[in-house]
Amino acid sequence: MVYLTRVEHFNAAHKLYNPRWSPEQNEAVFGKCANANWHGHNYELYVTFKGEPDPDTGFLYDVKKLSELIRIHVIEHLDHRNLNMDVPFMKDKMCSTENLAIAIWNQLEGQLPAGVQLHCIKLYETPRIYVEYFGR
Amino acid sequence: MVYLTRVEHFNAAHKLYNPRWSPEQNEAVFGKCANANWHGHNYELYVTFKGEPDPDTGFLYDVKKLSELIRIHVIEHLDHRNLNMDVPFMKDKMCSTENLAIAIWNQLEGQLPAGVQLHCIKLYETPRIYVEYFGR
Amino acid sequence: MVYLTRVEHFNAAHKLYNPRWSPEQNEAVFGKCANANWHGHNYELYVTFKGEPDPDTGFLYDVKKLSELIRIHVIEHLDHRNLNMDVPFMKDKMCSTENLAIAIWNQLEGQLPAGVQLHCIKLYETPRIYVEYFGR
Amino acid sequence: MVYLTRVEHFNAAHKLYNPRWSPEQNEAVFGKCANANWHGHNYELYVTFKGEPDPDTGFLYDVKKLSELIRIHVIEHLDHRNLNMDVPFMKDKMCSTENLAIAIWNQLEGQLPAGVQLHCIKLYETPRIYVEYFGR
Amino acid sequence: MVYLTRVEHFNAAHKLYNPRWSPEQNEAVFGKCANANWHGHNYELYVTFKGEPDPDTGFLYDVKKLSELIRIHVIEHLDHRNLNMDVPFMKDKMCSTENLAIAIWNQLEGQLPAGVQLHCIKLYETPRIYVEYFGR
Amino acid sequence: MVYLTRVEHFNAAHKLYNPRWSPEQNEAVFGKCANANWHGHNYELYVTFKGEPDPDTGFLYDVKKLSELIRIHVIEHLDHRNLNMDVPFMKDKMCSTENLAIAIWNQLEGQLPAGVQLHCIKLYETPRIYVEYFGR
Numbered sequence: 001m002v003y004l005t006r007v008e009h010f011n012a013a014h015k016l017y018n019p020r021w022s023p024e025q026n027e028a029v030f031g032k033c034a035n036a037n038w039h040g041h042n043y044e045l046y047v048t049f050k051g052e053p054d055p056d057t058g059f060l061y062d063v064k065k066l067s068e069l070i071r072i073h074v075i076e077h078l079d080h081r082n083l084n085m086d087v088p089f090m091k092d093k094m095c096s097t098e099n100l101a102i103a104i105w106n107q108l109e110g111q112l113p114a115g116v117q118l119h120c121i122k123l124y125e126t127p128r129i130y131v132e133y134f135g136r
Numbered sequence: 137m138v139y140l141t142r143v144e145h146f147n148a149a150h151k152l153y154n155p156r157w158s159p160e161q162n163e164a165v166f167g168k169c170a171n172a173n174w175h176g177h178n179y180e181l182y183v184t185f186k187g188e189p190d191p192d193t194g195f196l197y198d199v200k201k202l203s204e205l206i207r208i209h210v211i212e213h214l215d216h217r218n219l220n221m222d223v224p225f226m227k228d229k230m231c232s233t234e235n236l237a238i239a240i241w242n243q244l245e246g247q248l249p250a251g252v253q254l255h256c257i258k259l260y261e262t263p264r265i266y267v268e269y270f271g272r
Numbered sequence: 273m274v275y276l277t278r279v280e281h282f283n284a285a286h287k288l289y290n291p292r293w294s295p296e297q298n299e300a301v302f303g304k305c306a307n308a309n310w311h312g313h314n315y316e317l318y319v320t321f322k323g324e325p326d327p328d329t330g331f332l333y334d335v336k337k338l339s340e341l342i343r344i345h346v347i348e349h350l351d352h353r354n355l356n357m358d359v360p361f362m363k364d365k366m367c368s369t370e371n372l373a374i375a376i377w378n379q380l381e382g383q384l385p386a387g388v389q390l391h392c393i394k395l396y397e398t399p400r401i402y403v404e405y406f407g408r
Numbered sequence: 409m410v411y412l413t414r415v416e417h418f419n420a421a422h423k424l425y426n427p428r429w430s431p432e433q434n435e436a437v438f439g440k441c442a443n444a445n446w447h448g449h450n451y452e453l454y455v456t457f458k459g460e461p462d463p464d465t466g467f468l469y470d471v472k473k474l475s476e477l478i479r480i481h482v483i484e485h486l487d488h489r490n491l492n493m494d495v496p497f498m499k500d501k502m503c504s505t506e507n508l509a510i511a512i513w514n515q516l517e518g519q520l521p522a523g524v525q526l527h528c529i530k531l532y533e534t535p536r537i538y539v540e541y542f543g544r
Numbered sequence: 545m546v547y548l549t550r551v552e553h554f555n556a557a558h559k560l561y562n563p564r565w566s567p568e569q570n571e572a573v574f575g576k577c578a579n580a581n582w583h584g585h586n587y588e589l590y591v592t593f594k595g596e597p598d599p600d601t602g603f604l605y606d607v608k609k610l611s612e613l614i615r616i617h618v619i620e621h622l623d624h625r626n627l628n629m630d631v632p633f634m635k636d637k638m639c640s641t642e643n644l645a646i647a648i649w650n651q652l653e654g655q656l657p658a659g660v661q662l663h664c665i666k667l668y669e670t671p672r673i674y675v676e677y678f679g680r
Numbered sequence: 681m682v683y684l685t686r687v688e689h690f691n692a693a694h695k696l697y698n699p700r701w702s703p704e705q706n707e708a709v710f711g712k713c714a715n716a717n718w719h720g721h722n723y724e725l726y727v728t729f730k731g732e733p734d735p736d737t738g739f740l741y742d743v744k745k746l747s748e749l750i751r752i753h754v755i756e757h758l759d760h761r762n763l764n765m766d767v768p769f770m771k772d773k774m775c776s777t778e779n780l781a782i783a784i785w786n787q788l789e790g791q792l793p794a795g796v797q798l799h800c801i802k803l804y805e806t807p808r809i810y811v812e813y814f815g816r
Contacts, residue, residue, distance in 0.1 A: 001542070002541050003540040003542075004506065004537075005539070005540070006536065007535070053504065053507060057424070058507040059502075
C-alpha cells in the first residue's frame with residue numbers, strides 16, 4: 001500500500017455567519033470572520049490517495065488524471081467563488097474549513113477509479129491553520 | 137544603510153470589476169476574477185524599511201513598533217475585509233495587487249519615525265504572483 | 273471526526289548536556305550541541321486537535337481560543353527563554369526536541385475544552401528535523 | 409513512543425519508460441515523462457523513525473548518526489545519478505516515485521540500530537506531488 | 545513604476561560537462577555534476593516585469609497572458625527536457641544555472657507587449673542556490 | 681553581470697542587552713529579547729555574489745568553493761554558538777540582526793576570489809524578520 005498526495009490551490013471568498021443567529025451573536029462568536037461583506041483565502045488542498053502500485057507503470061495511478069478529477073469535482077466549483085453563495089455542495093452549511101474539508105471528501109469519494117481509495121483531505125485556510133478529514 | 141523587512145499577513149475578499157464597463161467586457165478582461173459574488177486571498181505583505189542602525193540598540197528601529205505601525209495603518213483596514221467595499225483608501229480604485237501595493241505605500245509613507253525610510257512594499261496575492269513598489 | 277492543526281512559533285536557547293556526565297563525555301555525545309554558552313532555535317510548533325464539528329458553528333472549536341490555550345500553557349513558558357534554566361516543566365530533563373514535545377503534550381492535555389481531544393504535538397527544531405508525539 | 413523525522417535532499421535524472429512497450433505506448437501513457445533524453449527532479453526525502461527516547465540523552469537516537477545512515481544507504485546511491493541507469497537497487501523497476509519510496513524503505517530497513525524502527529518514507533518529486541510508504 | 549513577478553516551474557535533466565576537456569578534467573572541475581548519465585532538478589523560475597499600471601484594469605498587464613508568454617517561449621522548451629540535448633537555445637553552451645538564466649532572458653526580451661519591460665530572471669536550481677540576471 | 685546566491689543555515693543563542701544601561705532600561709527597550717539567560721534562533725543566511733560567468737564552466741564561480749568560504753569565515757564562528765560570548769567579531773557590539781549582517785559582510789568581503797564581488801548579505805532572524813546589507 002502506498003499513499004500518493006497531490007497539492008492543489010484555489011482562492012475563494014466566504015464568511016462565517018449562522019443565519020439562525022442575530023448579527024450580534026454572529027459578531028460575538030465569529031468576530032471579524034463574520035464581516036457582512038465577506039473576506040477570503042488562498043486555500044491549499046492536499047488530496048491523499050492510497051492503493052497498490054501498478055506493475056506496468058509503477059504508479060498508484062496517473063497523477064495527471066487524479067489531478068483532473070480534483071479539478072472537475074472540486075476546484076471548478078470553488079476557485080474564484082463565494083463559498084456561501086456560489087457552491088451548491090456547501091448550500092445550507094456553515095462555511096468553516098472543517099465543513100469544507102468534509103464536503104470535498106464527499107465530492108471526490110464516489111469518483112475514483114478502481115484500485116484507488118481516498119485516504120485524506122487536508123485543507124489549509126491560512127499558512128497557520130489546517131484541517132484533515134479521513135472520511136469518518 | 138541597512139534594510140529591515142517585516143512580513144505581515146491579511147485575508148480579504150475582492151473582485152476585479154471596472155464599473156465603467158459592461159458585465160460582458162469585465163468578464164472578457166478579468167475572467168473568473170470578475171465573479172460578481174467576490175473571491176479572496178491570503179495576502180503576504182513584506183514591508184522593507186531602510187536607514188542606519190542606532191549605536192545604542194543595534195536596531196534600525198524597534199521591529200515591534202514598526203509592526204504596530206503596519207497594523208494600525210494597513211492591516212486593520214484590510215484584514216478580513218472586502219477590498220472593494222470596506223476600505224476607504226481603495227475607494228474608486230481598481231483592486232489589483234498593483235494598486236493595493238501602491239495604496240499600502242501611501243498609507244505608511246508619512247507615518248515613519250525619524251531616521252527610518254520606506255524602501256519597498258512587496259505583496260503576494262498568491263504564492264506564485266507578487267508585486268513590488270518602491271515609491272516612484 | 274476532524275483534525276484541526278494550529279501552527280505556533282517560539283524562539284529559545286538551550287544546550288544538550290547531561291549533568292551526570294563529564295564535560296568530555298558530553299562533548300563526545302552531543303558535539304557542538306553541548307556548547308557551554310548555549311545555542312538556540314526558532315521552534316515551529318504544530319498542535320493537532322480532534323473531535324466532531326459543532327453544527328452551529330461548523331468548528332471543531334474556535335481556533336482563536338485554542339491558540340490562546342497554547343499561548344498560556346506553552347508559548348509564554350518557552351518563548352525567548354532558556355529551556356534548561358527558565359522552564360519549570362523542563363527542569364531535570366534533557367532538553368531534546370523529543371522531551372520538549374512530550375512536555376508540551378503534558379502541558380496541554382488537561383486544559384482542553386469538552387469535545388476537543390489532543391491528537392499530536394509536532395515540533396520542528398530546524399527546518400530539517402522534527403519530532404511528533406501522539407501521547408503514548 | 410516518539411517519531412523523529414530527518415529531511416534530506418537529492419537531485420537525479422530519470423524517465424518513465426516501460427521497455428516491454430512500444431515507444432508510442434510509452435508516449436501515450438507517460439507523456440513528456442517518457443522523454444527519451446531524460447528529465448530530472450530535486451527530490452525531498454523525509455525519513456521518519458520511531459521508538460522510545462533514551463533517558464540519558466533525551467534522544468530517540470543521535471540524529472547525525474541517522475542522517476549518516478541515510479547518506480550511506482540512500483543518498484550516495486541516488487544523488488546526481490540517473491535513476492534508471494546508475495542505481496543497482498532500481499534496476500528492472502519502473503522509476504516512479506512510488507517504487508523509489510518503496511526501494512528507499514528497503515535500503516534502510518535492515519540498517520537501523522537497536523531500539524529504532526523505520527516508520528515512514530515520504531518522498532516529494534515536485535513541491536506538489538509526494539508519496540508515502542509505511543512498509544506494508 | 546511597479547514590478548510584477550510570476551513564478552513558474554519546470555523539471556529538467558542536465559550535466560555540467562565541457563566537451564573541450566578530458567573526462568578527468570570535467571570530473572575534477574564539476575565533480576558529481578559531470579555524471580555522464582545526467583542528473584536533474586526542479587527549477588523554480590521567477591520572471592519580474594516592470595511598467596506602469598493601466599488605469600482601466602489596475603494591472604501592469606494581464607498576468608495570465610504574461611504566464612502564457614513564459615510558457616510558449618521558455619517552459620515548453622525546457623520542461624521535462626534534457627537541457628544539453630533537447631534545447632536549441634542552449635546548444636553549445638555550458639548548462640550552468642547562470643547561462644540558463646541569461647538564455648531565458650534572451651528568449652523573453654523581444655516578446656513582451658508594449659509598456660511591459662523585463663526586469664529580472666531569477667532561477668532556483670535547488671532550494672539553496674539561485675541566480676539572478678537583470679539583462680546586462 | 682550575474683548574481684549568484686547561496687543559502688546557508690546556523691543556530692545560535694543571543695540576547696539584546698546594552699551593558700551601559702540598567703537592567704530596567706534594557707527590559708524597557710528590548711523586552712523579552714533582554715532575557716538574562718538568553719534565547720536563540722535558526723538563522724537563514726543568503727549570501728549573494730556577482731560577476732561575469734566563466735566561459736569554460738558557465739559558472740560565476742564554483743558554488744561549492746563559495747559555500748566553503750562562507751563555512752570557514754562565517755558559519756564555523758556562529759553555528760551552535762552564543763553570539764554575545766563566543767564570537768570574536770561580535771565582541772563589544774549589540775547582537776542585533778542588523779549588526780550581525782554587517783559583521784558577516786566584513787568577514788567575507790576580503791576573502792573572495794578574483795572576479796567575484798560580494799553583493800548582499802540577507803539574514804533571516806525569524807521567518808517574518810530579515811535584514812539586508814549591501815556594504816554601504
